[in-house]
Amino acid sequence: MVPHLITALNGPINELEQRILDSTPAIERWFRLEWMEHTPPFYSSVDVRNAGFKLAPVDTNLFPGGWNRLSPQMQPLAVQAAMAAIEKICPEARNLLLIPENHGDPDYLENVAQLSRIFHAAGLNVRVGSVDPEIKDVTMLTLASGEQLRLEPVVRNGGRLATRHFDPCTILLNNDLSQGAPGILEELHEQYLLPPLHAGWSVRRKSRHFQSYEEVSKRFGKMLGIDPWLVNPLFENAGEVDFASGRGMEALAQSVNTLLTRVRRKYKEYGINEKAFAVVKTDNGTxxxxxxxxxxxxxxxxxxxxxxxxxSSGKDGQTVHDIIVQEGVPTYEHVGKANAEPVVYMMDRYVVGGFYRVHGERGADENLSGPGASAVPLDYDDSARLTAPGAKGSAEAPNRFYMYGVIGRLAMLSASYELEATNPEAEAYD
Structure with a gap:
């Protein structure tokens, strides 16, 4: 289930939202059965777009930062979920080594500190270790809050990772491995590595993820009796494109045309008077x-x-090659006068909260992530009550965030399908 949180939309709920709320028992049973057969990612965050007529994920991150952007009220939920996740994977876990990104962005470091607090509260001894070759000694970093973050260089002892004075049983990566997995992380057989290396962006592809999501949404739509398109962003894999030289641009244009034709057909079917658009993005990275x-x-x-x-340039200056064309889902949520989109955070199979990504200078059809964006934490509804079955018509009665949690969990389930399909150990076993 998901917490009862205040969301930006306060108008009447639409038909799709009402169908999801009315189907809560069936949805929860469906998820329970899925988790009996599939293992959820250790943690994840999902960017969700609510267009009113459509509610869909547009990005799924398996190494989520931004934990510091969640309301302090959410921390107990995250701690509980962390306890459940660790107990399932390694009940005897005592020491956890958190490995962050190799950059010192102040906001990101606040995220690292918050993750450390969550797992400390879950009953683990936590240290932060760096695989950055530039970090050779213990380094003390001062955060914007004034707190000190201790960063220790990681060393390899046979099949184990450690710091000079700390031997962990579990390694938690908060590094998305965009540039590939450093050798020091490979072939660890004596410790739990969470998430696995093949969850990193050097292996992951958004096209593969949304292919899995398409499969999940079809099964979900059949169970709910709705068109899967209402929760699924269509996409086309444009293949290799070199924006600098122009190579592959003709194929990219064809992919855009094909996708927009499909979307316009759906708009006509549902009588939607909106201008269809597509989002062109790199097939890996965040x-x-x-x-x-x-x-x-x-x-x-x-x-x-x-x-x-x-x-042409992705994260850390990498050259972009593979491109995906995704159906654009407009957002009709606002914080103040600025366009906003909810970001749902999960640990194991549990929704633990979220925040609104807000951008006052970008339109409802634009990417809201980037320079100028801000985060507004979601807070609990002051009623702190369960939704009454069959409640209709009131913006206060239904838990609107429940719908976002459903979409987030559909994306999380798709990621579990994706990780199963790309698991190199499973391929070796087969």
């Missing part, structure tokens, strides 16, 4: 880098040099 909105394939012909450069 952080809002390498993302642009197009309303017509001809938009690609007039890209500025700056736009081409931005699309």
């Amino acid at each position: 952080g809002g880098i390498g993302v642009m909105t197009v309303h017509d394939a001809r938009d690609l012909e007039s890209l500025s040099e700056r736009a081409r450069q931005k699309m």
Whole structure:
């Protein structure tokens, strides 16, 4: 289940939301049966878009940062979920080594500190270890809050990772491995590594994830008696594109045309008077880098040099090759006058909270992640009550965030399908 949180929308609930709320018992049973057969990712966050007529995920992160952006009220939920996750994987766990990204962004470091607090409260001794070759000695970092974060260099002893004075039984990665897994993390057979290396962006592809999501949404739609499209963003795999040289741009334009034709057909079917758009993004990586909105394939012909450069470079300056074209889902949520989208956080199979990503200078059809974005934590509804079965018509009665939690868990389930399919140990066993 998900917490009863205050959300930005306060108008009447629409038909799709009502169908989800009315089907809560069936949905929860469906998820329970799925988790009997599949293992959820250790933790995840999902960007959700609510267009009113459609509610869908647009990105799934398996190494989520931003834990510091959740309301302090959410921490007990995260601690409980951490306890359940660790108990399931390694009941005798005592020491946990948290390995972050190799950069010192102040907001990101606050996230690392918050993760440390969560797992400390879950009953573990926690240290933060760096695999950055530049970190050779214990380094004390001062956070914006004034708190000190101790960063220790990680060393390899045979099949184990440790720091000089700390031998962990569990390794928690908060590093998305965009540049590949460093050798020091490979072939660890004596410790639990969470998440696994093949969850990193050097292996993951958004096209594979959304292919799994399409399968999940079809089964979910059949169970709920709805068109899967209402919870599923269509996509096309555009393949390799070099924005700098122009190689692959013709195939990309064709993918955009094909996708927009499919979306317009759906808009016509449902009488939706909106202008369809597509989002062109890198097939791997995160952080809002390498993302642009197009309303017509001809938009690609007039890209500025700056736009081409931005699309050519991913996280950490990596060259972008593979491109996915995704159905654009507009957001009709606002915080103040700024466009917003909910980001749902999960640990194990549990929703533990979320926040609104807010951007006052970008439109409802644009990517809200990037410079100028801010985060508004979601707080508990002051009623702190369970939703009454069959409650209709009131914005206060239903738990609107429940719908976002359902979409988040569908994406999380899709990620479990994805990780099973890309598990190198399973392939070796087969």
